[in-house]
Amino acid sequence: xxxxxxxxxxxxxxxxxxxxxxxxxxxxxxxxxxxxxxxxxxxxxxxxxxxxxxxxxxxxxxxxxxxxxxxxxxxxxxxxxxxxxxxxxxxxxxxxxxxxxxxxxxxxxxxxxxxxxxxxxxxxxxxxxxxxxxxxxxxxxxxxxxxxxxxxxxxxxxxxxxxxxxxxxxxxxxxxxxxxxxxxxxxxxxxxxxxxxxxxxxxxxxxxxxxxxxxxxxxxxxxxxxxxxxxxxxxxxxxxxxxxxxxxxxxxxxxxxxxxxxxxxxxxxxxxxxxxxxxxxxxxxxxxxxxxxxxxxxxxxxxxxxxxxxxxxxxxxxxxxxxxxxxxxxxxxxxxxxxxxxxxxxxxxxxxxxxxxxxxxxxxxxxxxxxxxxxxxxxxxxxxxxxxxxxxxxxxxxxxxxxxxxxxxxxxxxxxxxxxxxxxxxxxxxxxxxxxxxxxxxxxxxxxxxxxxxxxxxxxxxxxxxxxxxxxxxxxxxxxxxxxxxxxxxxxxxxxxxxxxxxxxxxxxxxxxxxxxxxxxxxxxxxxxxxxxxxxxxxxxxxxxxxxxxxxxxxxxxxxxxxxxxxxxxxxxxxxxxxxxxxxxxxxxxxxxxxxxxxxxxxxxxxxxxxxxxxxxxxxxxxxxxxxxxxxxxxxxxxxxxxxxxxxxxxxxxxxxxxxxxxxxxxxxxxxxxxxxxxxxxxxxxxxxxxxxxxxxxxxxxxxxxxxxxxxxxxxxxxxxxxxxxx
Numbered sequence: 001x002x003x004x005x006x007x008x009x010x011x012x013x014x015x016x017x018x019x020x021x022x023x024x025x026x027x028x029x030x031x032x033x034x035x036x037x038x039x040x041x042x043x044x045x046x047x048x049x050x051x052x053x054x055x056x057x058x059x060x061x062x063x064x065x066x067x068x069x070x071x072x073x074x075x076x077x078x079x080x081x082x083x084x085x086x087x088x089x090x091x092x093x094x095x096x097x098x099x100x101x102x103x104x105x106x107x108x109x110x111x112x113x114x115x116x117x118x119x120x121x122x123x124x125x126x127x128x129x130x131x132x133x134x135x136x137x138x139x140x141x142x143x144x145x146x147x148x149x150x151x152x153x154x155x156x157x158x159x160x161x162x163x164x165x166x167x168x169x170x171x172x173x174x175x176x177x178x179x180x181x182x183x184x185x186x187x188x189x190x191x192x193x194x195x196x197x198x199x200x201x202x203x204x205x206x207x208x209x210x211x212x213x214x215x216x217x218x219x220x221x222x223x224x225x226x227x228x229x230x231x232x233x234x235x236x237x238x239x240x241x242x243x244x245x246x247x248x249x250x251x252x253x254x255x256x257x258x259x260x261x262x263x264x265x266x267x268x269x270x271x272x273x274x275x276x277x278x279x280x281x282x283x284x285x286x287x288x289x290x291x292x293x294x295x296x297x298x299x300x301x302x303x304x305x306x307x308x309x310x311x312x313x314x315x316x317x318x319x320x321x322x323x324x325x326x327x328x329x330x331x332x333x334x335x336x337x338x339x340x341x342x343x344x345x346x347x348x349x350x351x352x353x354x355x356x357x358x359x360x361x362x363x364x365x366x367x368x369x370x371x372x373x374x375x376x377x378x379x380x381x382x383x384x385x386x387x388x389x390x391x392x393x394x395x396x397x398x399x400x401x402x403x404x405x406x407x408x409x410x411x412x413x414x415x416x417x418x419x420x421x422x423x424x425x426x427x428x429x430x431x432x433x434x435x436x437x438x439x440x441x442x443x444x445x446x447x448x449x450x451x452x453x454x455x456x457x458x459x460x461x462x463x464x465x466x467x468x469x470x471x472x473x474x475x476x477x478x479x480x481x482x483x484x485x486x487x488x489x490x491x492x493x494x495x496x497x498x499x500x501x502x503x504x505x506x507x508x509x510x511x512x513x514x515x516x517x518x519x520x521x522x523x524x525x526x527x528x529x530x531x532x533x534x535x536x537x538x539x540x541x542x543x544x545x546x547x548x549x550x551x552x553x554x555x556x557x558x559x560x561x562x563x564x565x566x567x568x569x570x571x572x573x574x575x576x577x578x579x580x581x582x583x584x585x586x587x588x589x590x591x592x593x594x595x596x597x598x599x600x601x602x603x604x605x606x607x608x609x610x611x612x613x614x615x616x617x618x619x620x621x622x623x624x625x626x627x628x629x630x631x632x633x634x635x636x637x638x639x640x641x642x643x644x645x646x647x648x649x650x651x652x653x654x655x656x657x658x659x660x661x662x663x664x665x666x667x668x669x670x671x672x673x674x675x676x677x678x679x680x681x682x683x684x685x686x687x688x689x690x691x692x693x694x695x696x697x698x699x700x701x702x703x704x705x706x707x708x709x710x711x712x713x714x715x716x717x718x719x720x721x722x723x724x725x726x727x
Contacts, residue, residue, distance in 0.1 A: 001090040001131060001653045002684055004083045004097065010075035011046075012039040013712040015066040020714065022654075024699025025680035028687045031704035036712030037688050040704075041658040043080040044686070045140050047102050048133060049112075049124050061108040069710035079103040081113075084653070090131050100124060129169040131653055139164075139652040141643065141660050149639050150627050154585055154612020158556075161582070161613055164646035165559035167552055174548040181541040184534050191531045195524065202524055205517035212514050215503060219472065222499045226469050229492045231480035233462055236489060239482045240455050248448045251441045258438040265431045269424055286413065290406040297399040300392055307389045314385070335366070465493075559649060560584060560613070566645035574637040574671060577620035582642075585614045615642070636663040644675055651682035658688040669693040 005021045008014040013036035020027075020040065031037045042056050046064065053060060068074030081101035084091065091098045093115070101113035112124050133139065141148065149160060162171065466473070483489040564581045571580035587610065615627060617638055624630065630638065640660060647655060661672050673693040676685060680697075687694055695701060703715035 001088065002085045003654050003686070004085050006040070006043065007081040007083070008040075008043055008079075010066045010078040011043050011064060011080050012036065012066065012078070013706065013710065014039060014043075015072060015075060015711045018712070018714060020702060022684065022686065022700070024718075025683075026676060026685045026687065026698045027700045027702065028689055028695050028698035029702045029704060030689060030695060035704040035706045037704040038658055039712065040686075040702075041140060041656050041688055044082065044656055047080045047082050047100055048128060048140075049102075049121055061104050061110065062106055064104050065106065066711075069708075071709045072711060077103055077105045090653075091127060092130065100127075126169075126172060129172050133163075133652070139647070139654065140656040141658060149642055150615065150630075150635050154587065154614055155610060157582075157613035157615070158584075158611060161560065161563065161646060162552070162556060164563075164652070165555060165650050167555055167559070170548050170552050170555075174545055174552070177541050177545050177548065181538060181545065184538045184541060188531060188534045188538065191527050191534065195527050195531070198520055198524060202517075202520050205513065205520055208513050209517045209521075218499060218503045222472055222496065222503060225492070225496050225499060226472055227477075228480070229489075229496055230462075230466065230469075230477045232483050232492070233489055234477055235479040236482035237455060237458055237462060238479050240451070240458070244448055244451045244455060248445065248452075251444045251448070255438055255441040255445060258434050258441060262431055262434045262438065265427045265434070269427050269431070286406055286410050290403055290410060293399050293403045293406065297396055297403060300396045300399060304389065304392045304396055307385055307392060311385050311389060469496075557584070562649045563642075563645050566648045567642055570641035570644045570648075570675065571617070571638070573675065574641050574668065575620060575634075579616075579618040580638065580641065581616050583614045583616055585612050586610065587612060633663045633665070633668070636660065637668060640672065640675075644679055647679060647683050654684035654686060655679070656686045656688075659690065661689055661691045661694050664691070666693075673697045 003022050005019055008018040008020075009016070020029075029037045029040050038057075046056055050056060053063065056064065058064060065078040066072075066075040079101060081099050083097055083099045085096070086093060086098045087096050095115060099113070099115050101116070103111040103113070110121075112119050112121055114123065114127065149157060152160065466477070483492070560582050567580050567582065571578060615638070617624065617627070617630075619630075619634065627635070627638075643655075643660075661669055664672055669691050670693050672691075673696065676687070676694065677697050679685065687698060689695060700716060700718045703717075704712050705715065706712050
């Protein structure tokens with residue numbers, strides 16, 4: 001990974017946009033004092049996340065911005081961008097070039113950028129740690145800081161060496177794990193505290209929930225029993241309704257048929273009664289006509305008898321006169337024959353008047369027989385009488401025929417009337433029988449209607465029971481298999497009543513309490529799970545910290561051993577002999593004790609041991625007791641040897657050395673330049689120097705000048721191009 005260029009804008013004395021490119025392993029920045037060349041090193045330190053403004057030779061963030069001059073206005077912001085070659089993907093980013101930038105504004109606010117995207121400082125630090133840039137910035141030695149490592153505390157030296165060994169990323173991970181562990185432990189305490197706090201309430205809610213569970217089970221059982229009871233009872237009602245409907249259908253149709261027959265017969269009887277009245281009048285008319293004919297016939301018969309008597313007397317008188325006398329026996333036979341005929345008439349029993357008239361005729365004939373004598377009478381017109389007798393006989397015969405015809409008609413009417421009367425009696429008898437049958441059918445229907453009434457009452461009871469149990473129902477009732485008997489249904493109903501009583505005794509539970517129990521129980525379960533997760537996280541974090549600590553300890557000891565080897569080599573080169581090494585030491589670290597505790601406690605503050613690095617040097621031809629006895633040049637050479645040793649063991653992407661060679665003499669400067677050339681094989685070097693030997697080893701030389709406007713300007717020359725030009 002190589003630093004390609006550095007872009008400055010408004011940073012300190014670099015008011016205008018300034019770009020420094022670093023195409024060679026060694027780049028040098030030179031210039032007179034105060035021209036602003038050290039601002040290049042400050043800008044690099046600043047971009048890499050330096051937070052100490054004092055280390056950047058300022059008092060506040062605003063001091064990083066060009067303050068202006070007599071001819072140039074001050075800038076509103078300062079920015080610096082470092083562009084790295086990432087073709088080998090040392091940075092875990094999918095870019096061939098990675099730019100890291102920082103901006104500061106007059107209000108003191110800062111912005112950090114990676115490839116022009118705003119990020120956090122933490123992101124910058126983590127990204128740099130992955131390529132060996134630590135917070136100690138051991139790879140940037142500022143002006144006057146050549147012997148900084150010698151004046152640092154053992155713990156600070158350890159931190160520098162860890163940065164140099166690339167262990168910063170493990171420290172960051174361990175620190176992050178420690179923060180997570182601290183947060184996890186705090187979360188565990190909070191979860192335990194919350195659990196402890198909710199336990200009494202949870203216990204109370206659990207007791208309520210247990211009651212509710214019993215109540216719920218009873219309610220559930222009641223629902224099942226109600227569902228079965230109502231379904232089977234509905235089935236029983238529907239089955240009874242169908243049965244009664246089927247039972248009612250036949251007698252109802254039978255009754256309808258009987259009532260129809262009775263109505264038809266009654267109508268027939270009524271029609272017969274109405275028809276009988278005109279028949280009686282006709283019979284009376286016929287009877288009246290027959291009476292008149294009989295009367296007229298009787299009168300004609302009387303007249304016939306009289307005329308016959310007169311004719312007989314006259315004939316006897318004529319016979320007597322002629323000597324002919326009718327024998328008495330003949331007359332008696334005649335009268336006997338008439339009497340016989342009259343008896344036949346009398347046997348008919350037609351009408352009383354006719355009988356009386358015929359009786360009179362008989363009496364008259366008998367009297368005529370008694371008075372029959374042969375004495376001489378007054379002569380009469382016998383022929384006229386005979387003619388009158390013939391006419392009278394014809395009349396009597398005609399009247400007899402009419403009477404006979406009327407008598408037959410009368411007899412027919414009487415027979416028809418009797419027949420109709422008999423039919424009416426039969427119809428009335430049939431009506432009576434049908435009414436008896438209809439009565440029986442009605443009795444049967446009344447029994448069925450009584451069953452219907454019972455079913456109606458059963459339905460009303462069913463609806464009332466549904467209304468009473470409505471609070472326990474949330475389903476639609478569907479008819480099921482009917483109860484086999486009313487006793488079975490009653491048994492089920494009593495069982496339901498007992499369940500209702502038990503449910504009432506169990507008491508109602510506020511649903512909000514159950515909901516609260518569910519919420520609190522869920523929260524407790526969540527807290528328990530969270531606590532288990534936190535405990536698991538704690539264990540994993542502790543394991544990871546142990547692994548990181550083991551890794552740090554192992555890599556640190558191995559790294560120190562390697563650095564010691566390189567340190568010895570560079571130290572011998574710089575001093576022409578002698579010995580130098582790093583030693584891991586442990587010293588007591590006092591913990592801070594609260595003033596109040598310190599005042600009232602006689603116990604000594606507890607102490608922990610921390611590891612640090614001590615530097616041991618042995619100069620040739622000179623015995624020293626401590627680093628404080630070294631001269632300025634010796635301190636610079638020792639620091640440079642250690643810095644180069646750290647860089648040799650784990651080469652950083654680049655080194656920035658700001659006038660670290662200022663205290664070196666000519667001979668040491670040459671050695672220093674030689675070591676720079678060797679070091680540049682693995683590390684890119686950016687040098688700020690006045691030393692000519694150092695300048696000679698640089699591939700590109702930037703000259704920094706400052707005019708009257710107070711702005712730093714760059715002049716650059718590449719030695720290779722200059723050499724070619726001279727040649």
